[in-house]
Amino acid sequence: MSKKEKILFRAAIAFALMFAVTPAVNAMHIMEGYLPVKYCIAWGAICVPFLVAGVISLKKRVAENRKAITLIAMSGAFIFVLSSLKIPSVTGSCSHMTGTGLGAILFGPAAVSILGIIVLLFQAVLLAHGGLTTLGANTFSMAIAGPLLSFGIYMLCKKLKANRKVSVFLAAFLGDLFTYCVTSIQLALAYPSEAGGVAASAVKFLGVFAPTQLPLAVIEGILTVIIVMAMESYAKPELKAIGFLKEAR
């Protein structure tokens, strides 16, 4: 490692630690034991096909091109970092980002489901954050639904020939927000209001999550743009290998 890199590395860690020590217990994800059993099982079952598709897609990627591994590792690490940073928001409470947008844009939503569940397991087991019983529901919202939307938005922008930075931002931003919309709906399905049923309940949960998440989704969008910019300037061969950049120079 060069001296410059060492300094950069230390600065990066210091930067990360600065955010990580924000002393907030619990943010996002549905908490352990807060979802009735049948919902836990149902969401878990829904996730299974996506996870299987994820394993297949990751295996195929790596078989196609060994170079993909580095970018897969980076996407996974990106989720690790972003979902550990709890950031204060305008509503006076803290929440954290998902970080799944990057992987979704690079490798498609199926691959991200695997990367996402690793992070969710880590947090559920070691941090009592999220939970093992709610793992299915949380995986669905954070590692499947959000990335699916990110991927869709990115593809749409690509079709419309939008600026790449703008597309990346929109994909990550909306994917993050959508994750929490899905969380709200999941909670609402399990806890419908007496008056108004599921819809009224969903609005109530959204009212809790959405305002907090909005600025964080903006941050997530920006950070994803920055890392994509860095990859574009330093990891061109890899990006070409996975088909993110076109082969022709």
Place this chain on the structure above:
Amino acid sequence: MSKNKKTAAVLLILVVLIAVIPLFALKGAEFGGSDDAGSVMIEKIQGEYTPWFTPVLETALDGELPGEVESLIFCVQTGIGVGIIAFIMGRFVERKKWQNMEE
């Protein structure tokens, strides 16, 4: 400085501002997790609610994870992520430098 670097710098500053401003704008706010707000909402809708399953770790510890230790584990999580990203990015940056020198 190249245009890309400038954009990145501006964006990073923006990120820090978005993250820090609420802290100063809302002095004295609690900044608890919005999960807690979620469970409060569940109680509002459902009445009293007792979670039917406690986290494995809390069962093993007979109580909640101490806040300091929790922040430690969060740091470990961040550290793992940042470590991987910095390592790979570092290699990429070096590689580009060598490639430029050969050309």
